[in-house]
Amino acid sequence: MTEPGLGPGHVSLVDGSGSQAxxxxxxxxxxxxxLTMCVTVLAMPNGMGGGDAAGVKRHLDAxxxxxxxxxxxxxxxxxxxxxKIFADGTPQNGTTWHKEPVHEGHRCGHLVLAGADDESRVEELRKIVRVVDDAGLQLAVHCIGDKTSEVVIDCLIELAAHAIALTTSTTVPSSTPKICARWRSTTSAGPRTR
Structure with missing residues (x-):
């Protein structure tokens, strides 16, 4: 499957092809x-912005x-x-969280989770990680920005016994491969977007 996730959170993405249908x-x-192939999907309870732990829990409970x-x-x-959750978006639309701007006119961005500021959005991520891990499920997190990737990996290491993370970043933080080596995580660097 090439869809980013199936479930109620997908309905608002592009064409809704990952919806209940x-x-x-x-x-x-x-x-x-x-069905002639083996298919593993990720449940996507929230869309690409404003996700919160309460929404994830509500859909998992359902x-x-x-x-x-x-x-x-x-x-x-x-x-x-x-x-599957989205922690940030893409540099092109200014929705990734970076330590420094990645191209001219880019702001450093922030997490795209519920919350009024960086601290509250990071706390919401922590709550989501706990909810998914308490359910005994793995968590896939879309994170492109270097700051997002570091925060996500730190949260998973601290909070998620069941998680195996795959982070995709336009710039992989120098500490990420070492963190991934001592934990059950992988990282891949996507194409440069500068």
Whole structure:
């Protein structure tokens, strides 16, 4: 799947192709035997901005992570592997959190989670990590900015026993590979956006 996540948070993204309708189609294909590949999806309870722990918990409590297993489907064929959230966006639209501007006219940005300031948005991230980890699920976090990547990795190391993080950053902080080496995490550097 190339969608960033399936669930109620996807409806507002681009074309809504990861919405409840997509979940229903995958469920139908698996139950009819017509799903010929193994598919693991990430439940996406929030959209790309303003996500909060209460929204994540509400959707998990309503069974979002059980979108396939609750229907008796073979988990080797179709399963929900965890939860996907967006911690920041892209440098082009100014929604990444960097220590320094990445191109002319760019501001350093901030997390795109609920909160009035950096401190409250970081605390919201910490709450989301706790909610997902308490549910026994893995957490995938979209984070591009160097500041975002460091904050996310620090939160996961401290709070998430079940998490395996994949961070994608336009500039991988120098400390990230060392942090990833001692923890169950990987990082990949995306294309430069300058």
């Amino acid at each position: 997509a979940i229903d189609v995958l469920r139908h294909l698996a139950s009819s035997g017509d 069974g979002l992570a059980d979108m396939f297993s609750a229907h008796g489907l073979d988990q080797r064929r179709l399963r929900c592997g965890g939860v």
